[in-house]
Amino acid sequence: MTRANSEGSVTVVGLGPGDPRLLTESARAALDAAQDLIGYHPYVARVAEREGLIRHSTDNRVELDRARHALELAVSGRHVAVVSGGDPGVFAMAAALFEAVEHGPRAWRALDIRVEPGITAMLAAAARLGAPLGGDFCALSLSDNLKPWEVVTARLEAVFRAGFAVALYNPISSARPWQLGRALALAAEILPATTPVIFARAVTRPDESVRVLTLAEARTAPADMATMILIGTATTRLIEREGQVPFVYTPRSVAGR
Ligand code: SAH
Numbered sequence: 001m002t003r004a005n006s007e008g009s010v011t012v013v014g015l016g017p018g019d020p021r022l023l024t025e026s027a028r029a030a031l032d033a034a035q036d037l038i039g040y041h042p043y044v045a046r047v048a049e050r051e052g053l054i055r056h057s058t059d060n061r062v063e064l065d066r067a068r069h070a071l072e073l074a075v076s077g078r079h080v081a082v083v084s085g086g087d088p089g090v091f092a093m094a095a096a097l098f099e100a101v102e103h104g105p106r107a108w109r110a111l112d113i114r115v116e117p118g119i120t121a122m123l124a125a126a127a128r129l130g131a132p133l134g135g136d137f138c139a140l141s142l143s144d145n146l147k148p149w150e151v152v153t154a155r156l157e158a159v160f161r162a163g164f165a166v167a168l169y170n171p172i173s174s175a176r177p178w179q180l181g182r183a184l185a186l187a188a189e190i191l192p193a194t195t196p197v198i199f200a201r202a203v204t205r206p207d208e209s210v211r212v213l214t215l216a217e218a219r220t221a222p223a224d225m226a227t228m229i230l231i232g233t234a235t236t237r238l239i240e241r242e243g244q245v246p247f248v249y250t251p252r253s254v255a256g257r
Contacts (some may be wrong), residue, residue, distance in 0.1 A: 008074035011112060012088040012097055013081050014118020015046055018205035024125065027116040034081035038070050044084045046241070060143075063066065063096035071100060091169050106116045117194050121228045122167035125200035130239070132198060133229050135254065136164050142179050143170040147166035150178070156183055162188040165236065166251050168229040173220045180229070186221045187231055191215055191227040196238055196248050198230040199223055212246055 010032040016022035031037075034053060037044055041057035049055070058066050070080045084092035094115050101108045126133045138159050144152055159166050171180045187195070196216035198209045204224075213221055215231070223229065232250060239247040 006110060008077045008078045008079060009113070010070050010074045010082060010097065011114045011116055012094045013085055013116045014085050014087040014089075014092075014120075015043055017121050017124035017203050018045075018046075019062045021252050022119050022204060024116065024118065027118060027248045028168055030114070031081055031083075032117045033079055034075050034146040035078050037069075037083060038066055038073075038080060038086060039083035040066075042245075043085055046082065047081075052236040055255045057241075063093060064100055066079055066091065067100035068104065070097065071104060071111065074111050074113075075107060084118070084123075085121070086118065088115055089117070090120045090122075090139065092251075093141075107165055120231070121169065121200075121203060124203045125210070125228050125230060128200060129198055129212065129230075129245070129249075132236060133167065134250040134252055135233065136234070137167065137250075138164045139167040139169065141169045142172075142183055143176060144179065145176075152179070153182070153186060154233070156186055157190070160187055163233050163254070165233050166231045167211060168204065170225070170229065171229050172223050173225050173229055180223060181219065184215065191231070191232040192234055195234060196236045198225055198232075199246065200230065201227040203228070212248055214235055 006221050012068055013027050013030050031047055034057060036054045037047055038056045040060050044055050044057040057070065066082065070082045073080045082093050082097060086092065088094040101113065122139055140155060142152060168183065193214060193216040195215040197213050199213065201209045232248065236248060236250045241247065
């Protein structure tokens with residue numbers, strides 16, 4: 001993909017879950033072509049420094065400012081890469097960028113704007129265990145920064161009752177210490193206490209840890225911001241292995257088929 005030098009561009013790039021080998025070639029090419037790199041500082045830090053690349057790292061929670069900054073740079077003719085962990089469309093920068101475009105100056109719509117997908121945490125975590133998301137599943141962010149907590153619980157209840165496996169992003173932070181406990185308590189009202197729950201922390205990074213628990217055990221298990229939680233269904237299976245984390249899979253078929 002060649003781009004005219006006179007016109008700027010913005011590419012929102014998914015960096016994958018951590019291991020640089022999980023960055024797509026296409027994402028790497030977008031990073032190599034960038035003149036400006038914008039993102040939350042741990043993600044910017046994952047991209048090697050090189051001559052001709054200006055790094056603009058920012059704090060978390062300023063996504064819209066970051067998006068506008070990227071678009072302004074592109075208008076001035078720069079080639080900008082906005083980076084997110086995992087996939088940029090999953091609770092990350094891509095939606096913030098398009099929100100800025102929708103509400104911003106008309107000229108932003110004419111810019112060359114692209115999204116480079118990445119391997120989202122949910123898929124990297126699931127792959128470690130086997131196929132816990134092998135049937136129907138959904139993904140939810142447990143953060144109530146951008147939506148009311150009542151909406152989070154209503155959605156959780158609907159997915160538990162419908163029999164989806166659920167990937168929970170943003171399960172906990174110092175500002176949101178109690179939400180995960182409530183979510184697991186709600187799960188325990190609807191699902192069997194033996195339902196497998198996976199706590200996958202820092203998947204594909206050097207400090208990775210993955211635990212397979214029952215729903216009953218999960219309610220007291222520690223988690224942090226680098227943790228993703230996969231809650232299985234009533235049909236999710238465990239295959240025990242001597243001295244190793246069990247395989248976990250959710251069968252593709254559902255009773256009646
Ligand atoms: N865009 C990212 C998600 C951003 S939300 C993606 O597609 O993966 C941030 C949340 O993602 C974290 O709180 C955590 O729940 C999860 N997460 C991101 N990277 C992770 C990793 N390597 N291992 C486990 N969970 C991760």
